[in-house]
Amino acid sequence: MDSQHKSNRQLQRAPCFSSAGQRAEASPSVIVIGGGIAGLAAARALYDASFQVVVLESRDRIGGRVHTDYSFGFPVDLGASWLHGVCKENPLAPLIGRLGLPLYRTSGDNSVLYDHDLESYALFDMDGNQVPQDLVTKVGETFESILKETDRIRQEFSEDMSIGRAISMVFDRRPDLRLEGIAHKVLQWYLCRMEGWFAADADSISLKYWDQEELLPGGHGLMVRGYRPVINTLAKGLDIRLDHRVTQVVRRYNGVKVTVEDGRTFVADAAVVAVPLGVLKSNRIKFEPRLPEWKEAAINELGVGIENKIILHFEKVFWPNVEFLGVVAQSSYECSYFLNLHKATGHPVLVYMPAGQLAHDIEKLSDEDAANFAFKQLQRILPNATTPIQHLVSHWGTDVNSLGSYSYDAVGKPHEFYERLRIPVDNIFFAGEATSMDYPGSVHGAYSTGLMAAEDCRMRVLERYGEVDLFQPVMGEDTPVAVPLLISRM
Numbered sequence: 001m002d003s004q005h006k007s008n009r010q011l012q013r014a015p016c017f018s019s020a021g022q023r024a025e026a027s028p029s030v031i032v033i034g035g036g037i038a039g040l041a042a043a044r045a046l047y048d049a050s051f052q053v054v055v056l057e058s059r060d061r062i063g064g065r066v067h068t069d070y071s072f073g074f075p076v077d078l079g080a081s082w083l084h085g086v087c088k089e090n091p092l093a094p095l096i097g098r099l100g101l102p103l104y105r106t107s108g109d110n111s112v113l114y115d116h117d118l119e120s121y122a123l124f125d126m127d128g129n130q131v132p133q134d135l136v137t138k139v140g141e142t143f144e145s146i147l148k149e150t151d152r153i154r155q156e157f158s159e160d161m162s163i164g165r166a167i168s169m170v171f172d173r174r175p176d177l178r179l180e181g182i183a184h185k186v187l188q189w190y191l192c193r194m195e196g197w198f199a200a201d202a203d204s205i206s207l208k209y210w211d212q213e214e215l216l217p218g219g220h221g222l223m224v225r226g227y228r229p230v231i232n233t234l235a236k237g238l239d240i241r242l243d244h245r246v247t248q249v250v251r252r253y254n255g256v257k258v259t260v261e262d263g264r265t266f267v268a269d270a271a272v273v274a275v276p277l278g279v280l281k282s283n284r285i286k287f288e289p290r291l292p293e294w295k296e297a298a299i300n301e302l303g304v305g306i307e308n309k310i311i312l313h314f315e316k317v318f319w320p321n322v323e324f325l326g327v328v329a330q331s332s333y334e335c336s337y338f339l340n341l342h343k344a345t346g347h348p349v350l351v352y353m354p355a356g357q358l359a360h361d362i363e364k365l366s367d368e369d370a371a372n373f374a375f376k377q378l379q380r381i382l383p384n385a386t387t388p389i390q391h392l393v394s395h396w397g398t399d400v401n402s403l404g405s406y407s408y409d410a411v412g413k414p415h416e417f418y419e420r421l422r423i424p425v426d427n428i429f430f431a432g433e434a435t436s437m438d439y440p441g442s443v444h445g446a447y448s449t450g451l452m453a454a455e456d457c458r459m460r461v462l463e464r465y466g467e468v469d470l471f472q473p474v475m476g477e478d479t480p481v482a483v484p485l486l487i488s489r490m
Helices: 002-012 037-048 093-099 133-156 163-173 181-198 228-235 277-281 293-301 341-345 356-362 367-381 417-422 443-465
Strands: 029-033 052-056 082-084 102-107 121-124 220-223 239-241 246-252 255-260 265-268 270-273 286-288 303-305 310-313 324-327 336-340 349-352 390-393 406-408 428-430 486-488
Touching: 029 037, 029 255, 029 265, 037 052, 037 228, 037 270, 037 443, 052 265, 082 443, 093 228, 102 341, 133 163, 133 181, 181 336, 246 270, 255 270, 270 443, 277 293, 277 303, 293 417, 310 367, 324 367, 336 341, 336 367, 341 349, 349 367, 367 390, 417 443, 428 443
Parallel strands: 029 052, 029 270, 052 239, 102 486, 121 324, 246 286, 270 428
Antiparallel strands: 082 220, 102 220, 246 255, 255 265, 303 406, 310 349, 310 390, 324 336, 336 349
16 A cells, blocks of 8 residues: 555646646647546556546546455455456557466356356355255346347337336236245345446346447456556556546637646647546536536436445355355345455455445445445355455545446436547547447447547547648557467466
């Protein structure tokens, strides 16, 4: 942690240009708002293209919703922790490969509904009885059949509805797919995992667009050493201002003026807005002139969900050697799941991951009470569980710097809102996971939109300067994977 604070102080002392300072007259300049992976990707690309770049970050750290914590003495990700799509087609593969960062593969090419293989689960009822694996598999097949039936409903109805309502209609039409007893509880657990993928309850997720995300091949890989090395690599050498919360963005034909909370202003040729969707929804950043109605509609109508992590560090391992521990229950709200980090990293850590309404409710608790809640869920299935020696709790929904975890398709709202959110407005460009039509809610989606925003910005600004070079590559365009991805599966 000391090295992190030292790095942050160095970032704060970095020189910058402001309305009171001087700037090279003929050098194109950009202000990047937000120091998450999308903002850093954009800033890195523009810096490498010889732009003057300053990054304004509201937090006292970089990374945004990518946050690797070292307080346990080893890296643990409180935010994003997977590479979804362990393949060379993944936009992040070149960078992760060059850094030699190991990945622990938690699944092959599976459904969007879960990022672990079924054989790596151990499911228990609330009395601590383990659910037979053949029943888990059988219920999983039933769940897939239910989703196929919801697709028929989607084709039949022109108006959108929630995936939750569609599942209820399936049960009315196909009583044979209804399950009772322990099988019903396992089915609710599958639904709970689906809700976790979108960080939202089934009653909020669009039936029409829930499966529009493009799934890259190669399955899902856990970042064994955390995402911090990726963030630090993108940030190296950049002019980054921590504790600079932007309150206003004024755009003019010949530039932008950005104001931060303490009244200081920064001017540049253009700006890249790479803040979370929840922050845009809150109107904490005022745009002058106002953004067009079509842009405001995209901001207001896209869904943003919550998935948190309650990370429990134990003295020693007392749980089964599986990747996921699950608690099945009568409703998806009551179900639970724990990620076993010991299997991937060797450290005795379990991560409880509530999503949707449950995550909302747990965020009302203190960190101590939230950790106790998670531990009680664990004691349901493992009565001999020992008390954790340390804990960490994320608050992505109430954190004013995020106000949510990641986006999802809300009922009745077109998937094209993602693209509308990405489209520039004059010399203001937008990046972040919620601007990715193909990869929403993912780190590689955020990263790729940062590169796209940088390229759009570069072309627009250089056009004004009369210096457009159509063949100048931006970071990531033709960078081969120098080192293959390091993948393990224990």
